[in-house]
Every structure is written in structure tokens, then in C-alpha cells.
Amino acid sequence: MDDVKESCLFPERDRVALYEATAPGVSPVEWAMANVERLNARLVTAGAVLLRGFDVPDASVFSGFVKVFGEELAEYTYRSTPRSKVGDVYTSTEYPASEVIPLHNENSYTSRWPQRLWFYSAVAAQSGGETPLADSHAVYQRIPADVRERFERHGVRYVRNYRAGMGISWEETFPGMDRAAVERFCGERGIVVEWQPGNGLRTTETCQAVATHPVTGKQVWLNQAHLFHVSSLNEATRLALLELMAEEELPRSAYFGDGSRIDDADLAAVRGAYEAETLAFPWQAGDLLMVDNMAMAHGRNSFVGPRKVLVAMTGSHGSRQTG
Structure with a gap:
């Protein structure tokens, strides 16, 4: 029996598919391996996919989850904001907690950008700190x-x-x-x-x-x-x-x-x-979020208390062929 139930965070717009583990100890890596096609298809229709309640104790499990989908983790080159590397993933943008990061598509200030973004909420803020999303179309x-x-x-x-x-x-x-x-x-x-x-x-x-x-x-x-x-x-x-x-x-x-x-x-x-199309939900510790970087913009709200969100980028698409 599948210990995961499916729903949608914003059903009126069919945005952000939600998969919740209904039993403790469900491995996101093993579950994703058995449901790759299902998750890939839902990402196309919902723009983002959130896994909640799975067993995600650290960044290595997050990295393993991303690698299930068969894409190389991209280096964050030609960056526009400060980040630190944690293993083979990155911290989210290291701006003060009081600052808001406006909605944007990652690396859309240049001619090549990642196809997918991946987020892991290691520590959820006491309040605020959401990663709002908006349908780019x-x-x-x-x-x-x-x-x-x-x-x-x-x-x-x-x-x-x-x-x-x-x-x-x-x-x-x-x-x-x-x-x-x-x-x-x-x-x-x-x-x-x-x-x-x-x-x-x-x-x-x-x-x-x-x-x-x-x-x-x-x-x-x-x-x-x-x-x-x-x-x-x-x-x-x-x-x-x-x-x-x-x-x-x-x-x-x-x-x-x-x-x-x-x-x-x-x-x-x-x-x-962007403001009119903003969708936001509070992070929970252990949340894993897949985002289609062309379909959905993302940002960051200000927050109170410790917050740690890790990020990975995969795939490549662009408006100009390189070298």
C-alpha cells in the first residue's frame, strides 16, 4: 500500500501538487524512484510539486532525491546573489532576514537558465520565510x-x-x-x-x-x-x-x-x-519542493527566527546556443 496521499495546495489554479507521507519513515528517495514518471508528469501540469512528511534528515538525502531524476546538479556560476555550497547543493540566497526577495525565475537575467529548481526546508522559520511562487504564464x-x-x-x-x-x-x-x-x-x-x-x-x-x-x-x-x-x-x-x-x-x-x-x-x-499571481504556503521542516523554473517564478518573504533552506538546480535551457 502506498503510504502517500496526493492533493493540490492551490486547487482552484491547479498549482503545486502535494504528496504527503501518511506513515513515519517513508524514504523520499525510494518513493521517488518508484514514482518518477508520476512526479515528472505532475510537475508539467502543476508547475511545482511538494513532498511533505517524508524522512529527510539531512542534505545528503535531499541530494539523493534530486539525483533520482537523472539530472546533473548544476554549479551556480555567473551568480547574482551570495550563496554557500553545502556538499553538492547550495544555501538559498544569504540576504538578511528582514529583506524580501521579489519573485523571479532563476538565472533569467542571462541567456541560459536551469530547467528545474529543488528546495529542502531543513529548518522552518518561526514566522514568515515562505518561498512564494507565481505562474509565469x-x-x-x-x-x-x-x-x-x-x-x-x-x-x-x-x-x-x-x-x-x-x-x-x-x-x-x-x-x-x-x-x-x-x-x-x-x-x-x-x-x-x-x-x-x-x-x-x-x-x-x-x-x-x-x-x-x-x-x-x-x-x-x-x-x-x-x-x-x-x-x-x-x-x-x-x-x-x-x-x-x-x-x-x-x-x-x-x-x-x-x-x-x-x-x-x-x-x-x-x-x-507578480503580486496578483503570488501563491504562498508556510514551510514545514523536511519539505521537499520541485519547481519548473520556466513555469513558476519564486521569491522569499522576510522571516523571524532561524531558517535554513537548501537549493539545487538541474537541467539547462536557453535563448541562445552557447559555444
Whole structure:
């Protein structure tokens, strides 16, 4: 008899399939091995799959669960936020507990991104700390047509400046690479590299704003303009930084692909679409979450108390073939 019951966390939208162990000691690795096709199929229709109540004592079991699905765990290269490696997986973004990470699709600020994300709630926060999700196709549909058209026509240009003491350094962004390796990596992806005085670096890359899901064929909103654009900063921080440096010198900036400015109002509409489509549930210790990275955006809410969520990334998809 299968000691696991199936339901759906958000049945009105058929988002986030839930599989709950009804008996203690059920191995997520063994159960997944017997149900790979079932889970893969449900991930396509529900966008995310949550396993709850299984026996997940540590990161090695989490890693073993991910490997059941036959995909190599990806290295987090060309990163935009600080993380630490734990075995062959990573911590979630190491931002202060008070900060909110807006909804986004992982690595959608570049031309290649993981197909799947995997989360393991090792320690659930006392309150808050949810990993909210949003249907990327529903977000696309909710954004006003004229805003969508501008983004689709031009794409998004990301300008990143890496310097000591502000944001993350190029050494953190490209772990284990020297300057020559960084130039090779960027050259293969069409990223423009400009070395700056004082061991600084600027990269510029123009990417997709929208993509087509390879399985469902749906159009999905797939960029991080709303995170990189200067309007993402609170007003005090924005004014203080712009007194010190030109906008193009900020750690992160976003423009339309032709270099023209993105209007704050356009990004307010994008943020409004994400807010309207947000789905959130409280983590429980031991939860395992599979996410289709193109179908569903994710973020992080602020929290109180200790919180430890580990992350893995697998598969690769993109808007430009590399090297």
C-alpha cells in the first residue's frame, strides 16, 4: 500500500501538487524512484510539486532525491546573489532576514537558465520565510499588452558592475575562474566584458524578456528587469547611490535591449502582475519542493527566527546556443 496521499495546495489554479507521507519513515528517495514518471508528469501540469512528511534528515538525502531524476546538479556560476555550497547543493540566497526577495525565475537575467529548481526546508522559520511562487504564464497574461510588446520587441539589457565593497565581486560571481576563464565564459554567451580600474569588471548582456515553455508551448515572462532596474531600490538608497555614481556604475542596472530606458511605470505594472499571481504556503521542516523554473517564478518573504533552506538546480535551457 502506498503510504502517500496526493492533493493540490492551490486547487482552484491547479498549482503545486502535494504528496504527503501518511506513515513515519517513508524514504523520499525510494518513493521517488518508484514514482518518477508520476512526479515528472505532475510537475508539467502543476508547475511545482511538494513532498511533505517524508524522512529527510539531512542534505545528503535531499541530494539523493534530486539525483533520482537523472539530472546533473548544476554549479551556480555567473551568480547574482551570495550563496554557500553545502556538499553538492547550495544555501538559498544569504540576504538578511528582514529583506524580501521579489519573485523571479532563476538565472533569467542571462541567456541560459536551469530547467528545474529543488528546495529542502531543513529548518522552518518561526514566522514568515515562505518561498512564494507565481505562474509565469499567468504573469505574462496579466501584464498590459503595450508593456509586453515593448519588452518582447527589445529584450532586456543587463549591465553589472563588480567592485570590492559594493555588491558581489567578480570572483564570487565566477567562482574558481581567473580573468581569462571569465572572458572565455562570457564570450561563449555573448556577454561583453570590460575590465575596470582597481580589479573591477563590467559585464553587459542583452537577453530575452519572454520565452516559450518547451513542453507546454505557453509564453512565459522570463526576465529580471524588475530586480536589476534602479526602481527596485528604495528611494533613500536610490538617491544616495545616484549622488555617488552614475546609473551605469551601479552594481546592477537594466535597460531595454537597444539601450533605451525602461519606464518606472512599466516595471510597476510588472510588479503588480507578480503580486496578483503570488501563491504562498508556510514551510514545514523536511519539505521537499520541485519547481519548473520556466513555469513558476519564486521569491522569499522576510522571516523571524532561524531558517535554513537548501537549493539545487538541474537541467539547462536557453535563448541562445552557447559555444
